[in-house]
Amino acid sequence: MESLFVLALVGATSLLAAALVRWVGGPSRKRWQAAVGRAFDAVGLGVVFFVANIALGTAVVLLTRAATGTFLSAYLVNDVTLAALSLLQGLVFAGLLAGRRRARGPGGRRSGRGGPAP
Amino acid sequence: MRSALRGLGAAAVAGFLLTAFTPLAAVLSRALALAGPLQPAQAIVVLGGGGVRADGSLTDTSWRRTWRGLELYRAGLAPLLVLAGPRTPEGPVEAEVRAALVGQCGVPAEAVLTAPQGRTTREEAVAIGRLLSARGIHRIILVADAEGMRRAAAAFARQGFAVVPAPAADVPALTAGPEERLEVMRRVVLEALALVYYRAAGYL
Numbered sequence A: 001m002e003s004l005f006v007l008a009l010v011g012a013t014s015l016l017a018a019a020l021v022r023w024v025g026g027p028s029r030k031r032w033q034a035a036v037g038r039a040f041d042a043v044g045l046g047v048v049f050f051v052a053n054i055a056l057g058t059a060v061v062l063l064t065r066a067a068t069g070t071f072l073s074a075y076l077v078n079d080v081t082l083a084a085l086s087l088l089q090g091l092v093f094a095g096l097l098a099g100r101r102r103a104r105g106p107g108g109r110r111s112g113r114g115g116p117a118p
Numbered sequence B: 001m002r003s004a005l006r007g008l009g010a011a012a013v014a015g016f017l018l019t020a021f022t023p024l025a026a027v028l029s030r031a032l033a034l035a036g037p038l039q040p041a042q043a044i045v046v047l048g049g050g051g052v053r054a055d056g057s058l059t060d061t062s063w064r065r066t067w068r069g070l071e072l073y074r075a076g077l078a079p080l081l082v083l084a085g086p087r088t089p090e091g092p093v094e095a096e097v098r099a100a101l102v103g104q105c106g107v108p109a110e111a112v113l114t115a116p117q118g119r120t121t122r123e124e125a126v127a128i129g130r131l132l133s134a135r136g137i138h139r140i141i142l143v144a145d146a147e148g149m150r151r152a153a154a155a156f157a158r159q160g161f162a163v164v165p166a167p168a169a170d171v172p173a174l175t176a177g178p179e180e181r182l183e184v185m186r187r188v189v190l191e192a193l194a195l196v197y198y199r200a201a202g203y204l
Helices: A002-023 A029-068 A080-104 B002-021 B024-032 B060-074 B094-104 B121-133 B149-158 B178-201
Strands: B043-046 B081-084 B112-115 B139-143 B162-165
Touching (some): B002 B178, B024 B178, B043 B121, B060 B094, B081 B121, B112 B121, B121 B178
């Protein structure tokens, strides 16, 4: 029941937002697909950051234990904020990469600072 | 690289939805859990569970495991209750706070043994192994979380104990909604990684 309620809420607000976007002269189907693709890029990069953060954190914990004898708990990396912050890292860096791709243009060459190539 | 990232992102979103909105987490948790019929033993060993909070109260995990140990003791399954848990940075020793709690519940002091030496499951197994071997105890009922039981039981078996698993399980209660299912999956992933590490390190 709780699951259905959550899904229904998200579905309703998504449909409402999509209708609103369409009403103000919304983008084509291709642009919708591109937007979803960019969201997946950001999430994928977030997963990469998440794995890197956990690997680095675990290495620091184990090395500190081995090198100094000071006990650090491996549960230090078991924190939900790490997932949220990794996703944020993914969003920022995916945005940077997308901006770099746009600057290079479709053929991969630089097209200047946002303006059309001469 | 871009398509790999996109595929990874799509897989992560699919995994998130499967975890939050299907019984996948509970199924994986049950696969990791180790349970069998409860049998009498020489001692009930309750592993540490996250320590003591700054206000002196036990964490939820520690409290739940202590309560499970108390239930088993009251059922007459063993004459000795071994309560583990190290000193916390705030000062209190988890094992001693637990001992005080079961004392208030009517367990006589001579039936309680505290084991504050271990900070990890392996350290607990080694410390409690020494403590109980000296008393001629080789058969124990082990209380840990359901997901961690396989690793904990193997660590104690490595110390020469015959282990009767008694999970302090809260998985059925935790699988009611999406947030709880995600919590169970977090435990499952963490425990799977810990199992791999313990095997690689030769602790099991």
